[in-house]
Amino acid sequence: IGCDRSKNLVDICGEKGFQAFVCDALAVPIRSGSCDACISVAVIHHFSTAERRLATIRELVRLLRPGGTALIYVWAMEQEYRKQKSKYLKEKNDSKGKEEETNPDAAWGLPSDRVPVGSSQGSASSDQLHHDSKAEGCDAKPMATSTLPVHTNRTSFHSQDLLVPWHLKSDPKKKRGGAGKLSSPVGSEESQELGPVFHRYYHVFCEGELEAACRALDCVRVQKSYYDQGNWCVVLEKL
Numbered sequence: 001i002g003c004d005r006s007k008n009l010v011d012i013c014g015e016k017g018f019q020a021f022v023c024d025a026l027a028v029p030i031r032s033g034s035c036d037a038c039i040s041v042a043v044i045h046h047f048s049t050a051e052r053r054l055a056t057i058r059e060l061v062r063l064l065r066p067g068g069t070a071l072i073y074v075w076a077m078e079q080e081y082r083k084q085k086s087k088y089l090k091e092k093n094d095s096k097g098k099e100e101e102t103n104p105d106a107a108w109g110l111p112s113d114r115v116p117v118g119s120s121q122g123s124a125s126s127d128q129l130h131h132d133s134k135a136e137g138c139d140a141k142p143m144a145t146s147t148l149p150v151h152t153n154r155t156s157f158h159s160q161d162l163l164v165p166w167h168l169k170s171d172p173k174k175k176r177g178g179a180g181k182l183s184s185p186v187g188s189e190e191s192q193e194l195g196p197v198f199h200r201y202y203h204v205f206c207e208g209e210l211e212a213a214c215r216a217l218d219c220v221r222v223q224k225s226y227y228d229q230g231n232w233c234v235v236l237e238k239l
Helices: 007-015 050-063 096-102 209-215
Strands: 002-004 020-022 035-041 064-075 161-170 180-182 197-203 220-228 231-238
Touching: 002 007, 007 020, 035 050, 050 064, 050 209, 064 209, 209 220, 209 231
Parallel strands: 002 020, 035 064
Antiparallel strands: 064 231, 161 180, 161 197, 220 231
């Protein structure tokens, strides 16, 4: 059984014959202790405070039966780890299909700038996004202004809290509307016909940060914590 906040993505699952429904990761309408295993991929890094990220993990654990396991993936601050660059840094922009497969939560090359709070393009106040968690080895500095940086695709991260731009254009094959596809890089002929830019909030995790959040719950045992192609990953067990 799958769930997502996006109705369009859930509809795609239904078209492919999978069971899925729309819900909020902070309040999943499934009975407590009813799942043998849960998977959360590229979800928790979209929550804007340490408290909400912890609450999401707690909700995930609530669904598990005692002895059940969960796998969590979040985007890593460290896109170069042990002298190896992640696929995110190495992949080129000339193969959209390959890029989607490598990291479906990434955006294509769009300009790097700062988006002011309250603009039509969207942003978020740093007062709401600051967190207290600091992992060893993370050089990110807290934002001192009321704006968040907009990430430049296929580059290293310079802030843990940032916005990733998505540039949509209409798909003539989709008559019902709502679903769009990602654009070509800015400056190409194809990009001239694009619609508005949307900015998604991300909190990229430093080494040890996800594991520490999981260990904050007394009903959990961390079985494994590891790095996988630009993501920090944890396998946990409900006690």
